[in-house]
Amino acid sequence: MSALASEPRTPDTLLLRNVRPYGEGDPVDVLVRHGVIAEIGAVTADGVETVEGNGAVLLPGFVDLHTHLREPGREDTETVETGSRAAALGGYTAVFAMANTDPVADNAVVVEHVWRRGREVGLVDVHPVGAVTVGLKGEKLAELGTMAKSAANVRVFSDDGHCVHDPLVMRRALEYSKALDVVVAQHAEEPRLTVGAQAHEGEQAARLGLQGWPAAAEESIVARDCLLALHAEARLHVCHVSTTGTADVLKWAKARGTKVSAEVTPHHLLLTDDRLSTYDPVNKVNPPLRTNADVEALRRALAEGVIDCVATDHAPHAVQDKDCEWSAARPGMLGLQTALSVVVEAMVRTGLLDWRGVARVMSERPAEIAGLPDHGRPIEVGEPANLVLVDPDATWTVRGAELASVAGNTPFEGMELPGVVTTTLLRGRVTAGRIPA
Numbered sequence: 449m450s451a452l453a454s455e456p457r458t459p460d461t462l463l464l465r466n467v468r469p470y471g472e473g474d475p476v477d478v479l480v481r482h483g484v485i486a487e488i489g490a491v492t493a494d495g496v497e498t499v500e501g502n503g504a505v506l507l508p509g510f511v512d513l514h515t516h517l518r519e520p521g522r523e524d525t526e527t528v529e530t531g532s533r534a535a536a537l538g539g540y541t542a543v544f545a546m547a548n549t550d551p552v553a554d555n556a557v558v559v560e561h562v563w564r565r566g567r568e569v570g571l572v573d574v575h576p577v578g579a580v581t582v583g584l585k586g587e588k589l590a591e592l593g594t595m596a597k598s599a600a601n602v603r604v605f606s607d608d609g610h611c612v613h614d615p616l617v618m619r620r621a622l623e624y625s626k627a628l629d630v631v632v633a634q635h636a637e638e639p640r641l642t643v644g645a646q647a648h649e650g651e652q653a654a655r656l657g658l659q660g661w662p663a664a665a666e667e668s669i670v671a672r673d674c675l676l677a678l679h680a681e682a683r684l685h686v687c688h689v690s691t692t693g694t695a696d697v698l699k700w701a702k703a704r705g706t707k708v709s710a711e712v713t714p715h716h717l718l719l720t721d722d723r724l725s726t727y728d729p730v731n732k733v734n735p736p737l738r739t740n741a742d743v744e745a746l747r748r749a750l751a752e753g754v755i756d757c758v759a760t761d762h763a764p765h766a767v768q769d770k771d772c773e774w775s776a777a778r779p780g781m782l783g784l785q786t787a788l789s790v791v792v793e794a795m796v797r798t799g800l801l802d803w804r805g806v807a808r809v810m811s812e813r814p815a816e817i818a819g820l821p822d823h824g825r826p827i828e829v830g831e832p833a834n835l836v837l838v839d840p841d842a843t844w845t846v847r848g849a850e851l852a853s854v855a856g857n858t859p860f861e862g863m864e865l866p867g868v869v870t871t872t873l874l875r876g877r878v879t880a881g882r883i884p885a
């Protein structure tokens with residue numbers, strides 16, 4: 449695939465020296481020419497711009513199926529530009545920008561704007577997600593076909609932030625999505641069960657006097673949607689899975705042949721509702737942080753492939769929307785720059801995933817689910833150079849103020865996490881890390 453006209457000039461040739469594809473075997477050199485992997489092995493190339501890998505792990509660039517970039521409408525919290533920078537620094541080469549902007553991305557004009565801004569910035573491929581229903585109201589289907597056929601080539605539709613709760617509307621959306629060969633990503637939350645909900649329904653919420661968000665509000669919608677998708681022979685993607693019961697439903701649905709895929713967020717793999725005792729709204733998120741048993745079940749489900757991939761649900765919020773009383777605060781947390789490190793902490797250090805597994809859940813599966821032909825590809829000669837280098841032994845301390853996002857609402861503030869993204873390449877061009885001399 450050729451470089452876009454708006455991208456800065458890419459050096460024709462770049463050498464990654466001493467890198468370990470998938471963290472396996474002895475270090476090799478990888479020569480990238482015209483945005484494509486040209487050679488792998490002991491490469492002798494003089495006078496070529498070189499990135500010294502020092503034995504770092506080389507993976508396919510990450511793909512995030514669930515990012516909130518807040519443009520248009522809340523540029524005070526994130527823009528396509530700042531979010532793209534955060535994504536590149538996090539090792540991402542493609543992100544899917546959710547539709548709950550202002551105006552909502554429920555038409556060709558808005559999705560084309562987001563897509564064009566992404567191209568202009570050029571740090572990561574920004575794919576707009578189209579809304580399923582007009583204004584995210586859950587009543588009338590948006591013009592899915594027009595968005596799919598627009599210049600933005602929308603392939604994922606979601607009312608994320610809201611659940612498409614009317615079963616008739618969801619059924620129609622699945623039927624249309626099948627005809628268009630796109631995927632509907634559902635924010636699974638039965639609204640009648642979460643009126644006023646503030647925290648996972650359980651002991652902790654009871655102790656803190658916060659109204660509960662029951663696991664069944666998620667699980668009942670996932671079960672219903674799996675059946676709707678099965679009968680419609682359509683594809684369904686489940687956003688931010690957060691409970692043991694949802695993992696069980698997915699396992700059952702997949703065994704029956706349902707074309708369902710699912711994502712889990714880094715925060716649901718690492719954090720529990722224990723953190724709520726301080727009443728710090730940085731921990732407020734939808735779906736809520738659950739219990740330790742849920743965290744363990746989610747990790748297992750991801751390792752086994754019952755949950756297909758990790759998606760950040762990167763949700764920037766302004767200080768005034770977070771530094772307030774718990775019930776008034778908006779749900780959501782930053783994720784793009786911390787995702788890899790949290791996955792290393794929760795999945796690699798625990799022995800649940802090796803680096804091949806990380807490539808699968810952060811790059812290959814999300815690219816397949818969204819139908820991206822140039823991302824999540826094998827590290828082989830002739831493949832596009834969408835790549836990330838990770839120093840597996842280094843650690844870093846998270847500081848919200850130092851992240852590239854406009855907002856700083858990270859729940860990992862002050863935590864020392866393993867795994868540092870040192871270089872990201874988009875079609876052979878360095879989008880994060882030191883530009884080689």
Ligand SMILES: NC(=O)N[C@@H](CC(=O)O)C(=O)O
Pocket residue numbers: 516548608609610635732733734735761763764778779780781
């Ligand atoms: N996850 C969140 O808590 N918030 C998201 C919406 C969403 O993903 O449901 C947001 O847009 O802020």
Ligand SMILES: [Zn+2]
Pocket residue numbers: 608609610635687688734735
């Ligand atoms: Zn959501």
Ligand SMILES: [Zn+2]
Pocket residue numbers: 514516546608609761763
């Ligand atoms: Zn979201």
